Amino acid sequence: MSGSAAPGSSPVRPSAGLxxxxxxxVAVPLVVTVLSVLLGAVxxxxxxxxxxxxxxxxxxxxxxxxxxxxxxxxRPEAIVSTLVYSTPLVxxxxxxxxxxxxxxxxxxxxxxxxxxxxGAVMAGVALANAPAPxxxxxxxxxxxxxxxxxxxxxxxxxxxxxAHEVVSTIMMNYIAVQLLAALxxxxxxxxxxxxxxxxxxxxxxxPIILGPNGHLGILLAVIAALFVWWLLYRTTxxxxxxxxxxxxDAARYAGMRPKLITVATMTFSGCLAGLAGTSVLLGVTHTMxxxxxxxVGFDSIAVALLARSNPLVIVPAAVLFGGMRAGAGLMQIxxxxxxxLVDVLQATILLFLVTSPVLRxxxxxxxxxxxxxxxxxxxASVDAQAAAI
Amino acid sequence: MTDQSGTSLAPALEMRGITKRYxxxxxxxxxxxxxxxxEIHALLGENGAGKTTLMNVLYGLARPDEGQILLDGQPIxxxxxxxxxxxxxxxxxxxxxxxxxxxxxxxxxxxxxxxANRVFLDxxxxxxxxxxxxxxxxxxxxxxxxxxxxxxxxxxRVEILKALYxxxxxxxxxxxxxxxxxxxxxxxxxVLRRLAGEGHSIVFISHKLYEVLAIxxxxxxxxxxxxxxxxxxxxxxxxxxxxxxxxxxxxxTVDRGTSHPGATVxxxxxxxxxxxxxxxxxKGVDLDVRAGEIFGIAGVAGNGQDELVESIIGLRRPAAxxxxxxxxxxxxxxxxxxxxxxxxxxxxxxxxFGLIRSFTLADNLVLTSYYRxxxxxxxxxDGEAIQRDAVSAIERFDIRTxxxxxxxxxxxxxNQQKAVVAREFDRDxxxxxxxxxxxxxxxxxIEFIHRQVIAKRDAGTAVxxxxxxxxxxxxxxxxxxxxxxxRIVAVVDGRTAxxxxxxxxxxxxxxxxxxxxxxxxxx
Numbered sequence: 077m078s079g080s081a082a083p084g085s086s087p088v089r090p091s092a093g094l095x096x097x098x099x100x101x102v103a104v105p106l107v108v109t110v111l112s113v114l115l116g117a118v119x120x121x122x123x124x125x126x127x128x129x130x131x132x133x134x135x136x137x138x139x140x141x142x143x144x145x146x147x148x149x150x151r152p153e154a155i156v157s158t159l160v161y162s163t164p165l166v167x168x169x170x171x172x173x174x175x176x177x178x179x180x181x182x183x184x185x186x187x188x189x190x191x192x193x194x195g196a197v198m199a200g201v202a203l204a205n206a207p208a209p210x211x212x213x214x215x216x217x218x219x220x221x222x223x224x225x226x227x228x229x230x231x232x233x234x235x236x237x238x239a240h241e242v243v244s245t246i247m248m249n250y251i252a253v254q255l256l257a258a259l260x261x262x263x264x265x266x267x268x269x270x271x272x273x274x275x276x277x278x279x280x281x282x283p284i285i286l287g288p289n290g291h292l293g294i295l296l297a298v299i300a301a302l303f304v305w306w307l308l309y310r311t312t313x314x315x316x317x318x319x320x321x322x323x324x325d326a327a328r329y330a331g332m333r334p335k336l337i338t339v340a341t342m343t344f345s346g347c348l349a350g351l352a353g354t355s356v357l358l359g360v361t362h363t364m365x366x367x368x369x370x371x372v373g374f375d376s377i378a379v380a381l382l383a384r385s386n387p388l389v390i391v392p393a394a395v396l397f398g399g400m401r402a403g404a405g406l407m408q409i410x411x412x413x414x415x416x417l418v419d420v421l422q423a424t425i426l427l428f429l430v431t432s433p434v435l436r437x438x439x440x441x442x443x444x445x446x447x448x449x450x451x452x453x454x455x456a457s458v459d460a461q462a463a464a465i
Numbered sequence: 466m467t468d469q470s471g472t473s474l475a476p477a478l479e480m481r482g483i484t485k486r487y488x489x490x491x492x493x494x495x496x497x498x499x500x501x502x503x504e505i506h507a508l509l510g511e512n513g514a515g516k517t518t519l520m521n522v523l524y525g526l527a528r529p530d531e532g533q534i535l536l537d538g539q540p541i542x543x544x545x546x547x548x549x550x551x552x553x554x555x556x557x558x559x560x561x562x563x564x565x566x567x568x569x570x571x572x573x574x575x576x577x578x579x580x581a582n583r584v585f586l587d588x589x590x591x592x593x594x595x596x597x598x599x600x601x602x603x604x605x606x607x608x609x610x611x612x613x614x615x616x617x618x619x620x621x622r623v624e625i626l627k628a629l630y631x632x633x634x635x636x637x638x639x640x641x642x643x644x645x646x647x648x649x650x651x652x653x654x655x656v657l658r659r660l661a662g663e664g665h666s667i668v669f670i671s672h673k674l675y676e677v678l679a680i681x682x683x684x685x686x687x688x689x690x691x692x693x694x695x696x697x698x699x700x701x702x703x704x705x706x707x708x709x710x711x712x713x714x715x716x717x718t719v720d721r722g723t724s725h726p727g728a729t730v731x732x733x734x735x736x737x738x739x740x741x742x743x744x745x746x747x748k749g750v751d752l753d754v755r756a757g758e759i760f761g762i763a764g765v766a767g768n769g770q771d772e773l774v775e776s777i778i779g780l781r782r783p784a785a786x787x788x789x790x791x792x793x794x795x796x797x798x799x800x801x802x803x804x805x806x807x808x809x810x811x812x813x814x815x816x817x818f819g820l821i822r823s824f825t826l827a828d829n830l831v832l833t834s835y836y837r838x839x840x841x842x843x844x845x846x847d848g849e850a851i852q853r854d855a856v857s858a859i860e861r862f863d864i865r866t867x868x869x870x871x872x873x874x875x876x877x878x879x880n881q882q883k884a885v886v887a888r889e890f891d892r893d894x895x896x897x898x899x900x901x902x903x904x905x906x907x908x909x910x911i912e913f914i915h916r917q918v919i920a921k922r923d924a925g926t927a928v929x930x931x932x933x934x935x936x937x938x939x940x941x942x943x944x945x946x947x948x949x950x951x952r953i954v955a956v957v958d959g960r961t962a963x964x965x966x967x968x969x970x971x972x973x974x975x976x977x978x979x980x981x982x983x984x985x986x987x988x
Contacts, residue, residue, distance in 0.1 A: 311844045312836045319832070322821045327779065329810070329818040330832045331801035 090126035101389060103439050104432050105382050109396065113141065114354040119420060120413060147406030149398035154330040156287035159294050160360065162398025164189070166351035167374025169394050170225075170304050172384035175241075177308060177319035184230060184245025185349040186373020187252035188223040193357040194256055195222025197274050198264065199363045200357070202276025211280035212292075217356050223350015224343045226252065231342025235335040241342065247372070252445045256297025260366045272366045282359040293355030298391065300348065301427040317341055320439035349373065378422050381429050397422060475538055477666045478523075478554070478635050479504045485518050490867075492518040494528070494690040498668075500635065505657060507681035509666055509905035513865075514692040515878030516670050520637050521594045522666075524549045524556050537607055545914045556637040562622050565613030570595055573627045574610050575652035588786055598629050600658045603650075615847030625656065636660065637668040642676055652678050672710070672907045674703040686710055689700035712911040719863035719915045719940045722923070726943065727756035728791075730927035731777070731896050738769075738776045746772040748951035749786070754896070758820030758930040759918070760958060761942030765971050766933045769951035771813070774900050778810045790896065804833055809889035813900040813931075815878075819885040822874030826866055827855035829873045832889050856943070862887035863913065890917055894926045915941065935971070939964060949974035 124132055133139075148158045167184050167275075175182035182188075196219030203211035230244035261272035280372055282292035308314035319327040322335045328334050350370055357364060383389035401424070402429035406413035428435070467939065475501035485493040492515045500506045510516045523534065523780040525543035533540050537554060543549050552915055563572050570726045574591055592608045602621060606884040612623060621641060628636050637826045638657075657680060661667055671677050686694045695788055698753045707715040731754040740746040754760040755886075764770055775781035776790050779800040781973040787796045790806055803810070814819035820829050831840045831851055840851040855869035859984045864883045871879060882902070889897070899918065905913040922928050932938050938945055942959035947970040954974045957967065967976075 109985070306580070310846055310848075311848055312841045313844055315835050315846060316827070319821055322823045323817070326819065326821050327815050329800065329812055331799065331804050333799075 077433060078327030079227040090352070091354060098106060101386060103169075103385070104384070104429070105389070105393065105434050107435060108382070108425055108428040108432070111428050112362065112421050115424050116417060116421050117141070120417070134412060136413075137447015140407050140417070143407040143410035144400065144403040147403030149403075150406075153287055154402065156290040158395065158399040158402040159286070160289055160291065161357065161399075161401045162163065162394045163291075163293045163297045163355045164352040164372045165394035165397050166301060166391055167348050167425060168372050169379030169390040170300055170387055171348035171352065172376050172380035173383065173387060173390055174304055174308075174348060176339060176344040176385040177314075177321050178317045178337060179324065180234075180338065180341055180345070182229075182245055182345045182349070182415075183242050183374045183377065184226065184231075184248045184343065185246065185430070186371075187249035188226040188346040188349035189257050189353040189356075189373045189376075190252040190352070190368065192219040192346075193353030193364060193368060194252075195219045195350065196354040196357045197277060197282075198279035200263070200277030200362075201275045203280050204276065208279045208283070211278070211356070212282065212321050215277060215280035215358055216296075216351070219354030219357070220347045220350050223353065225349040228339065228343040231339040231346075234342070235339050237353075256364070256368065257366050260364055260368075264364070270291050274364045276338040276362050277358060282355070282361050289360075290353075291359035293359040293364060296351070296355065297394075300351065301387050301391050303396065303460060304348070308387065313340075349376070352376065375422065378426050384423060386425055476500060477504075477537060478521065478668075479535040480519070481533045481535065483519060483522055483529045483534075484521055485515075485527055485529050490787065491690050493522065494689070495532070496687065498685055499933075500666045500668055500794045502666055503661050504635075505661050505669055505680055506554045506673060506946050507677040507684045508687065509677050509684055509706060509710055510687040510881050511672055511877075511909055512689050514710075514906075516687060517555045517639065518690075518716050520556065520639060520668070520670065520813060520964040521689075523554060524621045529535060529983050540849070550631055552648075553634035554637070555631060555633035556639065557621065557624040557628060557641060559640045561621060561624055563612045563623060564943075566611065567616075568609050568611055569606060569623050569626075571607035572623060573630050574608075579614060594630065595626060597688065598626055601654050602629075606658065615969070616649070620650065621649075621653060621655065625660075629660075631667070635666045635668070639670045640672070641669070642671070642673065650676070650901075654676060673906065674706050674710075677706070678703065697765075697798070698721070707908050710907070715908055715912055719919065721919055721941065724758050724922060726758040726945045727925065729753045732787075732792075732793055733773075733777060734787050734790045736773065736774045736776055736788065737784045738781055739771055739784055744782075746951055747783075749775060750948075750951075750953050751951060752946055752956075754927040754929050756895075757922055757925045758943040759922050759930055759941050761938035761957070762929070762931045762943045762953075763938045763945055763947050763967055763971055764933075764948035765934055768948045770931045770948055771900070772951075773948070774810075774898060774929075776900055777929070807893060807895040808895070808898065809894050810894075810898045811882075811885055811889055811902050813901060813904065815881055815885055820881055823872055826859070826864070826873050826876065826884060827851050827869040829884055830855050830858055830869075833888060858884075858891060862891075862917075879906045882906055882910060882914065886914055886917055890905075890921060893920060893924075897921055897926050897928045899928065899930045899932075901934075902930070903932075903934070917924045933974055935964065938965070947971055947975075 088405060094307060094400050120137045120140055121134070124130055124136060149155050162201055171185050171188065185252055195324075196215050199218030200215040202213065203214055203428065230239070230241045230248055233239040233244050236242050246432055257389060264274045265272050266275055284420060285295060286292055316327065316332045316337055319332055320334045324334050354373070356370070361368065379393045383393040400418040404418045407413050407417070408415050479499040481497050483497070484491065484494050486497055494513070496519055498508070498519070508516050508519070518527060522529045523543070525545040525548050534543060535541065541552065541554070543554075564575070567575075570588065570591055573595055581938065595606065595608045599622075605627070606619070606622065610864070614619060615623065625636070641653060641924070656668070656859045657667055661682075669677070669680060672790060678701070681698060684696045684698065684701070684706065685692060686696070686706065688710060695713075696706065704715075711908060733750055733752045736747055736750045737745065738747040740793055748769070750773055752760065762773070772781060776783045779802060781797050782797050787794060789795060790808065795806065796802065800810070816822065821832065831854075834840055835846065839854075840847055852869055858864070859869060862883050864876070864880050864887065866880060873884060875882070886902070897918070902918070904913055906914070916930060918930070930938065932943055939959065939962060945957050945959050945962055945967065946953040947955045947957070955970050
């Protein structure tokens with residue numbers, strides 16, 4: 077998945093058909109990824125100097141990246157593992173990207189992710205012995221609703237008092253972390269267990285549909301991406317959401333209700349993030365511990381930015397990030413490069429993305445938009461917000 | 466006018482055969498322009514004709530594909546704005562590039578610090594030069610005043626001072642009067658004449674005919690990227706220039722015909738509303754608009770017109786009073802309700818309120834009707850119907866665009882406003898509310914929009930027209946209400962109204978404030 081195409085190939089004029097349009101969407105993510113990989117190689121070479129007496133090996137980055145790619149897509153099981161890692165990132169990326177479309181920066185995906193997982197585990201444990209279809213459906217809905225509630229609150233606060241969603245969702249993240257800790261070590265804890273852990277969700281677990289551990293969530297994530305695309309570009313709701321995101325005043329003058337749309341968007345964004353948590357809980361862990369919190373919520377922001385909020389581009393972007401996570405272990409074993417290099421790569425991708433207006437000029441690709449239904453709205457301001465944080 | 470001045474002199478600046486292409490459009494097609502020392506040279510053209518592109522080339526912001534720039538007869542290559550400034554070419558932009566929280570002196574010094582000893586700014590010297598420069602061109606300015614506290618007219622003077630401070634020899638002013646009152650315009654013209662008198666060359670970009678005739682020594686007209694003519698004010702007139710600029714004969718005054726007012730459609734009584742800060746802005750307005758008539762509201766901007774219109778259209782909740790439509794109470798109803806009740810609205814600021822610039826033209830054409838058939842079935846949008854009707858609207862309303870799928874932001878101002886008009890006018894209407902419908906537009910677009918408004922009136926629509934352009938109100942309206950201090954202080958007959966009388970009412974509110982005179986203006 078990582079960049080095989082050469083960067084900076086011949087400039088393509090906009091409005092030159094599908095190929096050019098695709099290029100204008102993927103050019104920046106592609107080049108940004110390649111640059112980050114190169115920078116990662118430089119960091120690895122420098123890191124060699126830190127180990128005294130270590131023979132310097134120019135080939136180390138190649139070995140490391142080889143292992144990373146191998147670990148991500150080298151064998152069928154590795155591919156499945158990549159998809160499993162990618163699944164919550166697709167949901168999370170959709171959640172954040174959907175917010176961007178309405179001009180909202182949902183930093184609270186992490187909290188909604190946790191609360192969603194919490195909802196899924198509570199319902200799942202309660203339904204652990206119910207017939208599987210019922211248990212799975214209800215547990216997934218519980219996760220979705222829980223995440224939705226966590227998104228609704230900051231949306232509602234913004235609508236009634238103007239409280240900025242960046243601030244309120246960060247606060248909601250802290251509340252979610254503490255809520256999870258309190259419940260897992262309290263009412264949800266398995267009695268007399270030495271560590272804080274919940275019961276297993278039993279029949280509510282997602283069935284395995286692919287390889288050794290490819291669960292139902294993978295399929296649901298793809299369906300969610302298609303659904304969000306359809307919602308944004310084929311329905312009047314999506315039109316309203318994009319209108320509010322692009323020009324709140326004009327939307328209001330045109331008879332839309334920006335406040336209502338803000339609340340609805342944050343709620344739906346929360347639902348998607350909640351499904352991210354649900355997919356991990358019902359698909360992978362099946363129980364919840366007090367250390368359930370991962371970086372999915374924050375990686376999701378990176379995924380959404382990399383894909384410029386385009387729901388269909390979010391899928392490959394999530395697979396890229398998921399693949400790095402999946403392959404990191406093998407990289408550490410084979411090249412003694414710590415898995416944290418993946419965090420460095422993701423961070424540099426984000427940093428390069430902030431410079432995307434400059435990149436667009438260098439690459440001579442116009443901002444996608446012309447000829448294509450309202451692509452990439454409000455992303456510039458979101459880039460600015462991301463840069464400010 | 467200084468007609469023959471400097472005809473023998475070599476041009477200070479010459480642009481030869483400048484061509485600039487953008488994807489799908491030739492913005493400048495072999496444009497040549499020469500400006501002599503001490504000359505005020507007007508560049509006249511419609512919005513989108515290529516004036517700004519040409520000046521961007523001159524300022525180093527755009528690289529020409531072909532052509533040459535000569536300064537004092539020497540070919541030069543301008544790398545960027547700082548290079549242009551170093552060569553004495555300065556630009557005063559339409560939107561001021563000033564920092565409001567800084568003082569006049571600080572703004573002028575930004576980027577051009579006069580060093581006393583290479584470390585510290587020599588403020589005293591800078592102040593002295595600023596005051597002296599101001600005096601030389603006929604105005605007293607306080608270098609310590611905060612720019613944000615100055616009126617727009619004075620801010621413009623600061624921009625000009627900034628250029629003069631940098632020893633500008635060639636000054637480019639891009640639509641300098643767009644934001645000025647008539648008095649401020651006269652004052653700026655006096656400054657420009659003095660500048661020219663001292664040997665500065667001035668390029669004056671405008672699409673306003675009377676201004677160009679008043680100020681320029683020579684006028685170059687461009688249309689669709691090409692020079693279509695050069696004139697001296699003495700040998701031309703507004704009709705001639707308009708025809709050159711638009712490419713066909715243009716009617717500068719509205720042929721409004723006769724109106725046949727019917728029953729009252731809109732009735733506003735005792736309306737009160739507050740502005741965004743909660744201060745009373747509309748203080749008890751009564752007005753009626755009948756079917757088939759245009760009711761104009763004249764007034765200096767900021768006398769409550771915006772709040773009045775927003776209260777009528779449902780964007781602002783009135784504090785008191787009622788709004789009825791065909792006898793039905795619509796007070797406090799939403800914009801959507803008003804839209805459904807066959808009320809259309811053209812907002813004053815098309816960029817902020819009228820359009821979504823990052824959306825396609827087609828999407829903008831359905832911005833207020835996207836949820837209705839045929840553009841949607843349930844929540845499903847019908848892309849085909851949207852495209853089909855967009856193509857038809859583009860043709861009928863003469864919107865110049867390569868296709869319905871270009872983003873609205875790429876269209877010229879006139880075409881953007883035509884899109885708003887197409888969207889709002891293209892159905893049967895009871896009431897049409899227009900707020901500054903032609904602000905900032907070129908004559909061709911103004912003529913077109915005025916004709917559409919008249920057509921709507923003749924079809925029996927009640928029209929409420931708010932405009933800061935008194936001429937527009939006078940030319941279009943059957944009746945005119947003068948708004949002053951949140952009240953309608955007089956209602957006069959639009960056909961017999963006297964411009965000076967209405968102007969006086971706008972400025973002073975007349976003697977009996979708050980009284981609504983039925984037909985006669987309070988004198």
